[in-house]
Amino acid sequence: MLDFFTIFSKGGLVLWCFQGVRGPAATAPVNALIRSVLLQERGGNNSFTHEALTLKYKLDNQFELVFVVGFQKILTLTYVDKLIDDVHKEFRDKYRNEFQQKGALGLLNGTFDFKDDFMRLLRDAEESSKVRAPTVMKTFEQSLKSQKTVKCMIETRGEKPKEKVKNKKNKGSKKDGTEAVAAPSKASAGDKQLSAAGDKEELTKDEILQKNREEFFRRHMKAGEKSRSPKPDAQKEKGKKPRVWDLGNSNAKVLDYSNSATNGSAEACPVEEFDPDMALGDKNREPGRLYDLEYESDDEAEEEKVVQNPSKPSVKKGGLGGMFGMLKGLVGSKSLTREDMDPVLEKMKDHLIAKNVAAEIAVQLCESVAKKLEGKVMGTFTTVTSTVKQALQEALVQILQPQRRVDVLRDVMDAQRHRRPYVVTFCGVNGVGKSTNLAKAGEHPGSQHWGDGISFWLIENGFSVLIAACDTFRAGAVEQLRTHTRRLNALHPPESHGGRTMVQLYEKGYGKDAAGIAMEAISYARNQGFDVVLVDTAGRMQDNAPLMTALAKLIAVNAPDLVLFVGEALVGNEAVDQLVKFNKALADHSMAQTPRLIDGIVLTKFDTIDDKVGAAISMTYITSKPIVFVGTGQTYCDLRSLNAKAVVAALMKA
Secondary structure (H helix, E strand, O other): OEEEEEEEEOOOOEEEEEEOOOOOOOHHHHHHHHHHHHOOOOOOOOEEEEOOEEEEEEEEOOOOEEEEEEEEOOOOOOOHHHHHHHHHHHHHHHOHHHHHHHOHHHHHHOOOOOHHHHHHHHHHHHHHHHHOOOOOOOOHHHOOHHHOOHHHHOOOOOOOOHHHHHHHHHHOHHHHHHHHHHHHHHHHHHHHHHHHHHHOOOOOHHHHHHHHHHHHHHHHHHHHHHHOOOOOOOOOOOOOOOOOOOOOOOOHHHHOOOOOOOOOOOOOOOOOOOOHHHHHOOOOOOOOOOEEOOOOOHHHHHHHHHHHOOOOOOOOOOOHHHHHHHHOOEOOOOEOOHHHHHHHHHHHHHHHHHOOOOHHHHHHHHHHHHHHHOOOEOOOOOEHHHHHHHHHHHHHHHHOOOOOOOOHHHHHHHHHHOOOOEEEEEEOOOOOOHHHHHOOOOOOOOOOOOOOOHHHHHHHOOOOEEEEEOOOOOOOHHHHHHHHHHHHHHHOOHHHHOOOOOEEEEOOOOOOOHHHHHHHHHHHHHHHOOOEEEEEOOOOOOOOHHHHHHHHHHHHHHOOOEEEEEEEOOOOHHHHHHHHHHHHHHHHOOOOOOOOOOOEEEEEOHHHOOOOOHHHHHHHHHHOOOEEEEEOOOOOOOEEEOOHHHHHHHHHOO
């Protein structure tokens, strides 16, 4: 039983609607479909689920129409696909002239009496699904065994059954291959011996035996010489020399906390020397500003070349051949078909996969573009390749601009008005840079962890930060955050902020309950007047059920304002697996009726991938969550906001 069937234009004008059962109107599910699928360019799958309903839709790109049918999710209606195809064909054939002659005015002023036609198509579709008879088991006469004679089933001695021989071949193909190679060699050796025996028939048996022995000993001696390996002249020195970094601190006592009785407090620990200019990077930057990603596309580079060389004559090749080559592939006012787009889409799919987009998502993107363009009428001087590429670029930009935009500074100021700290929890797999991007890596300048910091950006905007060390598992995690705190306080001392400490570390050591430490840190921040609490959690694999349960508990108990998933830009298909399983684990292990899931993404190591930026597309497509921060370099200021057009330009670069 259908709940509803509606036909509307892409401009939002409802042309005709059928309400099947009494219940809520089709407005809410259709609006959800438009908002989550059509506007977000996620049309790779023609099915969409909204609460208890399943919606299936079909696009008509020639007349800019959308056909949507809705039914209960628990029902299995096999005739829905046939029904929506039949309704689409019947509706456009019936009102084709009205659409072509009047255009948009025809949609506004037209009356679409389609109820009788729809009910007829619905009855036909339902009856066609009932006509299918259930599959009946074959009789013995219809089976292959009945065609065999008694004679072919009798086995005689000395003959192997054909089926067994085939099975042996299938089971050990590798073994058979080696035997097949060895058999000809044996046969050739036997032939040589026979020919030698034929040529020297006058030799006696003793002479032949002696000759074979000499040949055997000769082969044995050769094999022994080959197996012997020359002894090394000098043995390598045992042990491993310690690595000395070029920009590292030569004083090892600074890093030795084994005999410290102060638990590494900022007052008692010696302060390491480092260059603030190296840490800050660009001196001409605007304090507290989060810059966008920058990328120069090929089109801009070509335009610059044209402007620089305006008087350079063009080179003509082959007379009329150049003219025909230019006109090749042009579409002359005809509607695009799937056959026209398939070769271009296949190349686009391979290109996206090469740029680190997950294979499954690349297929869905190309399928969405095909559905968007199929049946669309092209201009006279428009190539299929340029049309598909333009549609794909628009879809990628739309995907990177999700429905909800996270404005951290605005939310922090809103929390200040309510006199409470703004809590952000960072989660992710091992080694992606959660602690590094939370504040700023505390290793020496030049090391791989000298990365970008969210704490530094918040302090630059005048907010005080409390870092909660909830990674109580990894050795050195607390010491790393302690070094973060010390260096940030050196860059922003309390004297510069009216005696107010801008960043502080809340730690309870190792082996403690992370959820309890986070709760105590939030309470401490509320009492001490901190603006933001950044909760650092231990890295965990998405398949580790006990650790995922602990993370779900931490989020459920403390109810943070923002849950950020930290992922690295180096991964491809793994990004999809991580995000899907993290969200699923948070939903499964949460005791709340509406579980808290991931709110945004921090994309790290973006400066290491050149133009292979596909992980950004994969992560955003699979979760519909925004990328809040992008880590792009080696200084405190190398923190960027995502620029969708820059990422798409890098992605489409050949």
